[in-house]
Amino acid sequence: MRTKINGAILILLGLFLVGAPWLLDLFGVGFWLDILTEILIWSLFAASINLLFGYTGLLSFGQALFFGFGMYGVAIGVEKLGLGFWPALGLGMILATSMAAVTGALAVRLTWHYFAIITVVFSLIFYFVALSAKWLTGGDDGTPFSMPPMFAFGETEISMSSYTTQYFFILTVVALAFYLKYRFVNSPLGLALVAIRENDARAEMIGLNVYLLRLTSFIAAGALAGLSGCLFALFGRYASASYMFYHVSGEGVVWTLIGGAGTILGPVLGTALVIVVREELSNVWEHYPILVGLFVILTVVFAPRGLMGLWNSLMDRIEARFDGGKTPTPMTPGGGKHTRDTTLQSATVRPELET
Amino acid sequence: MTALMELTGVSKHFGGLRALDGVDISLEPDRLHAIIGPNGAGKTTLFNVITGTLPPTSGKILFRGTDITNKSPHRISHLGLARTLQIKSVFDALTVEDNIWIAAATRRGVFRPLTWARDDQKTAGKVEAVLEETGLSAIRGETAGDLSYGDVALLEIGIALATEPSLLLLDEPICGMGPAETQSTIARIRALSKRIDIIIIEHDMPAVFDLADEITVMVQGQVIAKGAPDEIANDKAVQEAYLGNEEFTDA
Numbered sequence: 001m002r003t004k005i006n007g008a009i010l011i012l013l014g015l016f017l018v019g020a021p022w023l024l025d026l027f028g029v030g031f032w033l034d035i036l037t038e039i040l041i042w043s044l045f046a047a048s049i050n051l052l053f054g055y056t057g058l059l060s061f062g063q064a065l066f067f068g069f070g071m072y073g074v075a076i077g078v079e080k081l082g083l084g085f086w087p088a089l090g091l092g093m094i095l096a097t098s099m100a101a102v103t104g105a106l107a108v109r110l111t112w113h114y115f116a117i118i119t120v121v122f123s124l125i126f127y128f129v130a131l132s133a134k135w136l137t138g139g140d141d142g143t144p145f146s147m148p149p150m151f152a153f154g155e156t157e158i159s160m161s162s163y164t165t166q167y168f169f170i171l172t173v174v175a176l177a178f179y180l181k182y183r184f185v186n187s188p189l190g191l192a193l194v195a196i197r198e199n200d201a202r203a204e205m206i207g208l209n210v211y212l213l214r215l216t217s218f219i220a221a222g223a224l225a226g227l228s229g230c231l232f233a234l235f236g237r238y239a240s241a242s243y244m245f246y247h248v249s250g251e252g253v254v255w256t257l258i259g260g261a262g263t264i265l266g267p268v269l270g271t272a273l274v275i276v277v278r279e280e281l282s283n284v285w286e287h288y289p290i291l292v293g294l295f296v297i298l299t300v301v302f303a304p305r306g307l308m309g310l311w312n313s314l315m316d317r318i319e320a321r322f323d324g325g326k327t328p329t330p331m332t333p334g335g336g337k338h339t340r341d342t343t344l345q346s347a348t349v350r351p352e353l354e355t
Numbered sequence: 356m357t358a359l360m361e362l363t364g365v366s367k368h369f370g371g372l373r374a375l376d377g378v379d380i381s382l383e384p385d386r387l388h389a390i391i392g393p394n395g396a397g398k399t400t401l402f403n404v405i406t407g408t409l410p411p412t413s414g415k416i417l418f419r420g421t422d423i424t425n426k427s428p429h430r431i432s433h434l435g436l437a438r439t440l441q442i443k444s445v446f447d448a449l450t451v452e453d454n455i456w457i458a459a460a461t462r463r464g465v466f467r468p469l470t471w472a473r474d475d476q477k478t479a480g481k482v483e484a485v486l487e488e489t490g491l492s493a494i495r496g497e498t499a500g501d502l503s504y505g506d507v508a509l510l511e512i513g514i515a516l517a518t519e520p521s522l523l524l525l526d527e528p529i530c531g532m533g534p535a536e537t538q539s540t541i542a543r544i545r546a547l548s549k550r551i552d553i554i555i556i557e558h559d560m561p562a563v564f565d566l567a568d569e570i571t572v573m574v575q576g577q578v579i580a581k582g583a584p585d586e587i588a589n590d591k592a593v594q595e596a597y598l599g600n601e602e603f604t605d606a
Contacts (some may be wrong), residue, residue: 188472192465195457198446205406206518207432207461216466 001322002315017171021164035279037167039272040174041231046255046267047181048224053253054261055185056217057197058111061249062119065103065126066222068244069096070229075143075239076136085148085159092230093223099126100222101215108214111200120246130241142240160234170231177227182264184220193217254292258299260306269307357420359384359522359552360405365414366576367400374400376576378414382569387548389555389567393596396573398556399441402524406438407431418522432461437520439511441527441556447500451491451510454499455482458517481517489513489543504531509540516547523547525555529562541566564588572596 016023017036024032045067052058073092077083083091103122110118130137137143149157150169160166184190196203196210204210233239242248251274259270274292281288303310360382367375374397382388390398403409405416407428416424423431446454457465459481460472473479486492489509494502499510508528515523528544529537541562547553548566557563563570563584570587572580574596580587587593 183471184468186472187468187470188460188463188465188475188478189468191453191457191460191472194449195446198448199444201408202440202444202446202514203457204428205408205432205438206458206514207429208457208465209427209429213465 001319005315005318017175021167033163033167035275037170037235039268039275040170041228041235042252042255042275043268043271044174044177044228044231045225045252046259046271047178047264048221048228049249049252049256050261050263050267051181051185051221051224052217053256054263054266055190055197056193056214057200058108058214058218059116059253060107060119060218060221061116061246061253062103062107062121062123063221063225063252064244064246064248065119065123066096066100066225067229067232067248068123068126068130068239068241069099070226071233071239071243072130072137072143073226074230074233075145078148079143079145080136083148085150088148089230089234092233093226096226096229097219097223100219100226104215104218104222108211108218120249123244123246123249127241127244127246130244137239137241140241142238142242144238147234147237166235170235173227173231177224178264178268181224185264189213189216254296256306257296258306260308262305263308263312266306266308273307356383358382358417359388359419360554361417362405363415363417365401365404365416366412367397367404367409368412373576375404375411378573378576378578380571380578380581382554382571384419384552386568387545387553387555387566389557389563389570390573391557391560391563391570392573395575397576398573399526400576401573402438402526402556405431406436406524432518435519435521436524437515437518437522438524439508439515439526439528441530443504443507443511445499445507445510445514447498449499450496451499451502451506451513452482452486452495454510455485455491455513455517458514459485459519462519481519485513485517488516488547490539505533505536508532512540512543520551522552522554525553525557527557528555529557529559537562 020036021033024030024036045063048063048066049060052060052063070092073095074088077088077091078085081088081091103119107115107118107122131139133139147160149159150165151158158165160169185193192203192208192213195206195208196213200210203213229243232243255270255274256267257270258273259268260266277292278288281291299306305312358381360380362378362380365375365378366373376397378397378401390401392398400409404411405418405423407423407426407430410425414424415422418431418434418436421434423434423436446457449457456472456478459478460475462481463475463478486495489512491506491509491513494506499507502510508531512523512525512528525544529540532540537559544553544555545566555563555566557566567584570580570582570584571578572587572590572593579592579596580590582590
């Protein structure tokens, strides 16, 4: 039942994403393609926070650092080093990932608020470094660049200057990254991370190298954030230190919490929702973030697993009703906790149930 | 013959408190060892120091001849040493099956990011064997956080066994169990002891005297006696340490 419903939704989502350039035109809202592209990129950023928080139990408020390094890698690569499209993308990824390895080696020695604080500190340090290193980053003005072609065969060039090409390139990369993350969290390594999230002391005792595993997760998350930064630089044709500021990291945390940490598609949902709200409301009411804030509070208090958690418990109930209670019923003593935990569990260990 | 566990002058101080005060023990393999002593004697601290959870203040620890002093817990685990905890500690959000799965998977290594966990047949086979051995099969799908205290205690043992230990440290394994559960768990522990070495900390004296081949008595961070159950029962020093303690006179 659940598998069928979720599968149908996934197929519809896939069809919509593939057909979006034409569908949006058809309804006369072609400019939404840009917003959709932005949602795709930022949902990858939220996925980075989710890998750390939802699957490893480390709440980072500094993922913008790696986003920024990805951005600058691409922009500086193209503008200052004269690199082509792919080498610039590679440079962004290498910079972001190695930065994650270096900061992670120190940060994952800590947990909880100490971890959160050190991640903020790292991103602040490099935010100010990026601002002051004008010769390299352009300081406040950022680094604009002109888009190099993706492929050139003699006279024919494929480049992101075509909106449709740009959209499909970004869609492909984001989809691929999400597929990799899906495999990652459902691998033995992903389950080891969940075990660490649940009980790090016990995880160490059964023979898991907790430090190394947390570092691995941190580097993988840094690579995801870096990739979203690379894509965002290509999308906006520039890099700017303002995207390294910690409020960007905070926004990512908000998207993840609203959508549902510890689920693959939760962060996508959260990102989409908040960005659509922003697009619809920011022109009408400049204080719209109040509404987002209120929504975060409601989510954290009443739906700790986010919207995806609500969806999963709804599916639990439907299944309990139609399949004769094959799934654990959420009405056991301590019901709230139980419901939350099962949805979380199904999200991580039973891949076929994931949405 | 190499000793199963050999501690020389092991101390653990917490500020001014000497939780372990120069402990010298040599335990032989192929026996079921019990460690008893009044509350605060340092029994759990001893387990913590052996498994690397706490570094000793001084002293040396050999496990089957290998120096494990100051080694990290995950390394010690891979040498074949597993433990259960007095304050039960499992992976609450995971099912019983997945709790055991992750413990079993550590023996094959978990750095396999691009393979599906559910395709790992070897680990799945191990999980089945452990579920069978511990009698947890019936509740395999339940979330660990929802289990009764006795079932969590069994799951503790299951997690430890899944790491394929050659030595199992049990810290009050039957504490909080009902009489029927206690009996079946004691029977399970006895059956296990034919296959692997076991050191057990337990306050339930009838259970200890029933199970153990050899008993080590600790008082205030020191070992005061070691011997067969009947020797311990008649030991003057032990009787003094336990004077007026009903637990012991019951035995």
